[in-house]
Amino acid sequence: xxxxxxxxxxxxxxxxxxxxxxxxxxxxxxxxxxxxxxxxxxxxxxxxxxxxxxxxxxxxxxxxxxxxxxxxxxxxxxxxxxxxxxxxxxxxxxxxxxxxxxxxxxxxxxx
Amino acid sequence: xxxxxxxxxxxxxxxxxxxxxxxxxxxxxxxxxxxxxxxxxxxxxxxxxxxxxxxxxxxxxxxxxxxxxxxxxxxxxxxxxxxxxxxxxxxxxxxxxxxxxxxxxxxxxxxxxxxxxxxxxxxxxxxxxxxxxxxxxxxxxxxxxxxxxxxxxxxxxxxxxxxxxxxxxxxxxxxxxxxxxxxxxxxxxxxxxxxxxxxxxxxxxxxxxxxxxxxxxxxxxxxxxxxxxxxxxxxxxxxxxxxxxxxxxxxxxxxxxxxxxxxxxxxxxxxxxxxxxxxxxxxxxxxxxxxxxxxxxxxxxxxxxxxxxxxxxxxxxxxxxxxxxxxxxxxxxxxxxxxxxxxxxxxxxxxxxxxxxxxxxxxxxxxxxxxxxxxxxxxxxxxxxxxxxxxxxxxxxxxxxxxxxxxxxxxxxxxxxxxxxxxxxxxxxxxxxxxxxxxxxxxxxxxxxxxxxxxxxxxxxxxxxxxxxxxxxxxxxxxxxxxxxxxxxxxxxxxxxxxxxxxxxxxxxxxxxxxxxxxxxxxxxxxxxxxxxxxxxxxxxxxxxxxxxxxxxxxxxxxxxxxxxxxxxxxxxxxxxxxxxxxxxxxxxxxxxxxxxxxxxxxxxxxxxxxxxxxxxxxxxxxxxxxxxxxxxxxxxxxxxxxxxxxxxxxxxxxxxxxxxxxxxxxxxxxxxxxxxxxxxxxxxxxxxxxxxxxxxxxxxxxxxxxxxxxxxxxxxxxxxxxxxxxxxxxxxxxxxxxxxxxxxxxxxxxxxxxxxxxxxxxxxxxxxxxxxxxxxxxxxxxxxxxxxxxxxxxxxxxxxxxxxxxxxxxxxxxxxxxxxxxxxxxxxxxxxxxxxxxxxxxxxxxxxxxxxxxxxxxxxxxxxxxxxx
Numbered sequence: 001x002x003x004x005x006x007x008x009x010x011x012x013x014x015x016x017x018x019x020x021x022x023x024x025x026x027x028x029x030x031x032x033x034x035x036x037x038x039x040x041x042x043x044x045x046x047x048x049x050x051x052x053x054x055x056x057x058x059x060x061x062x063x064x065x066x067x068x069x070x071x072x073x074x075x076x077x078x079x080x081x082x083x084x085x086x087x088x089x090x091x092x093x094x095x096x097x098x099x100x101x102x103x104x105x106x107x108x109x110x111x
Numbered sequence: 112x113x114x115x116x117x118x119x120x121x122x123x124x125x126x127x128x129x130x131x132x133x134x135x136x137x138x139x140x141x142x143x144x145x146x147x148x149x150x151x152x153x154x155x156x157x158x159x160x161x162x163x164x165x166x167x168x169x170x171x172x173x174x175x176x177x178x179x180x181x182x183x184x185x186x187x188x189x190x191x192x193x194x195x196x197x198x199x200x201x202x203x204x205x206x207x208x209x210x211x212x213x214x215x216x217x218x219x220x221x222x223x224x225x226x227x228x229x230x231x232x233x234x235x236x237x238x239x240x241x242x243x244x245x246x247x248x249x250x251x252x253x254x255x256x257x258x259x260x261x262x263x264x265x266x267x268x269x270x271x272x273x274x275x276x277x278x279x280x281x282x283x284x285x286x287x288x289x290x291x292x293x294x295x296x297x298x299x300x301x302x303x304x305x306x307x308x309x310x311x312x313x314x315x316x317x318x319x320x321x322x323x324x325x326x327x328x329x330x331x332x333x334x335x336x337x338x339x340x341x342x343x344x345x346x347x348x349x350x351x352x353x354x355x356x357x358x359x360x361x362x363x364x365x366x367x368x369x370x371x372x373x374x375x376x377x378x379x380x381x382x383x384x385x386x387x388x389x390x391x392x393x394x395x396x397x398x399x400x401x402x403x404x405x406x407x408x409x410x411x412x413x414x415x416x417x418x419x420x421x422x423x424x425x426x427x428x429x430x431x432x433x434x435x436x437x438x439x440x441x442x443x444x445x446x447x448x449x450x451x452x453x454x455x456x457x458x459x460x461x462x463x464x465x466x467x468x469x470x471x472x473x474x475x476x477x478x479x480x481x482x483x484x485x486x487x488x489x490x491x492x493x494x495x496x497x498x499x500x501x502x503x504x505x506x507x508x509x510x511x512x513x514x515x516x517x518x519x520x521x522x523x524x525x526x527x528x529x530x531x532x533x534x535x536x537x538x539x540x541x542x543x544x545x546x547x548x549x550x551x552x553x554x555x556x557x558x559x560x561x562x563x564x565x566x567x568x569x570x571x572x573x574x575x576x577x578x579x580x581x582x583x584x585x586x587x588x589x590x591x592x593x594x595x596x597x598x599x600x601x602x603x604x605x606x607x608x609x610x611x612x613x614x615x616x617x618x619x620x621x622x623x624x625x626x627x628x629x630x631x632x633x634x635x636x637x638x639x640x641x642x643x644x645x646x647x648x649x650x651x652x653x654x655x656x657x658x659x660x661x662x663x664x665x666x667x668x669x670x671x672x673x674x675x676x677x678x679x680x681x682x683x684x685x686x687x688x689x690x691x692x693x694x695x696x697x698x699x700x701x702x703x704x705x706x707x708x709x710x711x712x713x714x715x716x717x718x719x720x721x722x723x724x725x726x727x728x729x730x731x732x733x734x735x736x737x738x739x740x741x742x743x744x745x746x747x748x749x750x751x752x753x754x755x756x757x758x759x760x761x762x763x764x765x766x767x768x769x770x771x772x773x774x775x776x777x778x779x780x781x782x783x784x785x786x787x788x789x790x791x792x793x794x795x796x797x798x799x800x801x802x803x804x805x806x807x808x809x810x811x812x813x814x815x816x817x818x819x820x821x822x823x824x825x826x827x828x829x830x831x832x833x834x835x836x837x838x839x840x841x842x843x844x845x846x847x848x849x850x851x852x853x854x855x856x857x858x859x860x861x862x863x864x865x866x867x868x869x870x871x872x873x874x875x876x877x878x879x880x881x882x883x884x885x886x887x888x889x890x891x892x893x894x895x896x897x898x899x900x901x902x903x904x905x906x907x908x909x910x911x912x913x914x915x916x917x918x919x920x921x922x923x924x925x926x927x928x929x930x931x932x933x934x935x936x937x938x939x940x941x942x943x944x945x946x947x948x949x950x951x952x953x954x955x956x957x958x959x960x961x962x963x964x965x966x967x968x969x970x971x972x973x974x975x976x977x978x979x980x981x
Contacts, residue, residue, distance in 0.1 A: 028137050029137050029140035046154065047137050047138075047154060047155050051133060051161065052165055055169055056168050059168050077132075
């Protein structure tokens, strides 16, 4: 059986994280699970990449992080989108749609 | 995440823990959701690498590595407490001395006056051939000449007259409560031109520059107001007596302004028009400062001023009598020059410029010696750490990280040393200023520790760090892991660097000792020269009266003082010897035209030669009859100069219209300065009425000052017209002449000792290191039968060759530097063996001492033990 590629498309992880967090604040594992669920398993997020990406986004000022206690009484770091993160998401989404539709057009073109 | 939180994260210990906790939480979540624990961990990747990456994102990596290096460097220093302490102490002393020297040079020579347009301020002076036939410069001006010049350049510059700051006697209430203040006569315009604002009342202005004697107003300096009046605002309107006039205090100047005479803090400013010589064209009593208008070129102003001044002097020279044609020509042929005066203009600047720069160079050399020491220390340690460095490179440290690692350690040393040096400089600079002038008249120099000093200290520290840290750092980073881990890099390369540094150290050390020797010899010659009088046990009492008093009154006081118990002899003189006063003129002998050499005069009463213990070679002291008929006692130089050495007794000479005949010849004695050659001097009787003179009192007790207060009271008791304005001992006057030389000799010897100590320690360190490094080689040599003397020679040969090379280089440097300090020396043959050999011997002796421990250590090496080690 040919193995399906479940890697996140290069350069889109940040956007996916921001999008996921725009729905509600979440901790790292929640984000990964949410991406898997919504993409119906097409994308599986590598946890290592996810956590470093979260640090990068936090450093960029697009995310805020806070330590909270989860229902099973473990400490977890919950991320939420900042105003700058919202803007960043909008511009990245617009950019992505522009490029995705261009690729779609190219692939459709015939002869 | 803000920069700030990234910076603080560098210093948080729990950053890594946070990251780990988040990772662990993630994995725990995954396991809870049914993942296989091992698989979940594997999917994560290498946790250490991830932690590293996350860490770098959460903080500033470069700052983090710097922090790590700083912690590591500190541990390294603490591991070797004694050597680190020695390095920090020696560097601290050197950095402190350099900073102190900079503070002094900055405060005296570089720092601009706190006035508007300081950078456009120039001082006028004349350059030419003096009456003594030697090149000279002179910055004094007569007011009428100044007025002409001011008018000539009024469109390009404002000219300001500023008198030499002088100590004068003022009284606020009765004559008995006289006090000394530093007073400057200044152009009123100075205050508005400098854009100074009064702290109280008003300042002087152009309206105070109009007619002679008509503006008896005084402005106090802030410093004086605070010191004398405790900042009392009621001081406005108060009056004081000075000379025959009453002045009214009208204002207080701004706090920062202490006058234009750097090195002296002026207490009281009065208008130039109040100076007794304000309209005399033959009294040069003030400096002239030119404040150029913005954008005006210097040279045209100078040319204009020169032409005006020359015309004035040409006109004045028409009235000259009693001078040779050549002297008059020289006088006219002076060139007017402008010198930048942004930092003020003062005699202390002129006198101490060269001395301070020489001291600055000396301490800089000491700093370099200390740096070489520490560089050698670091190199030796780098050798010991070669394996550590190789290991670091092997596991992936970049070269730059290694350079940083070693440099950070150096920076620790430098900064610890700099803090120590800062404390030293804070104490040392005022210490030196306090010794610039004699104790009764100290120089006062504001020494602010502001950003200029701070910036210098910081720049110096950084420079020092690179100076001693860079070479070892580069060397450490150039380590080749393969060969170093095998234990076999070239050990000689490192020794060569250390030997070169030893050579440099010895060269500088020689230079410092040589120059210190010159200064010490100068001080020694000056203080042990022949005086031609006995300065001990002599008290000089400067005495003044409100108006000129007939000489009979003065004689009454003299006679009265002779009856005071403890007084041996009393006489009167115009002023004490070895004070800056002078009175001179051209002399014509037996009616011939005046000669080209100036003679100097001093009024004395009968008994002066006895009170001063000046031996008479021929003739006798004044008898009362001689004083009326123009007798004169001349010194030996006078006889050689004007009478060709023949006995002059009974011969006549004249100065202008005054005629004298020689009644005695006195032993040569310095007139106003110990440093200048003996001048031809004639001691002549007083004129019939005088206002000021000095009583010369020889006491029978060894401490003449014990009589000072008695004599101060006895003088007005004898004649109420007189009061004493100043009491000094002649011995103090002699000492005051050698203040600069004493200071230079003291500081230079101190730094020479420090330099020698540092160089010796450095030499010891290098030898000790090379024995340590070569102990296997020595062991082998001994095992196959080398003699102890052979070992000793092998160990010391290279280093002693470097010492010799260094000493010769130092000798060359010394000979080359002599001409820069020649003006600071007195009767010292700087290039003679007497000055060159001692430093050489001292250094060789020190080198020998430094070599002894290493040699002992080498010959005691146990071949068996040394070969078995490692």
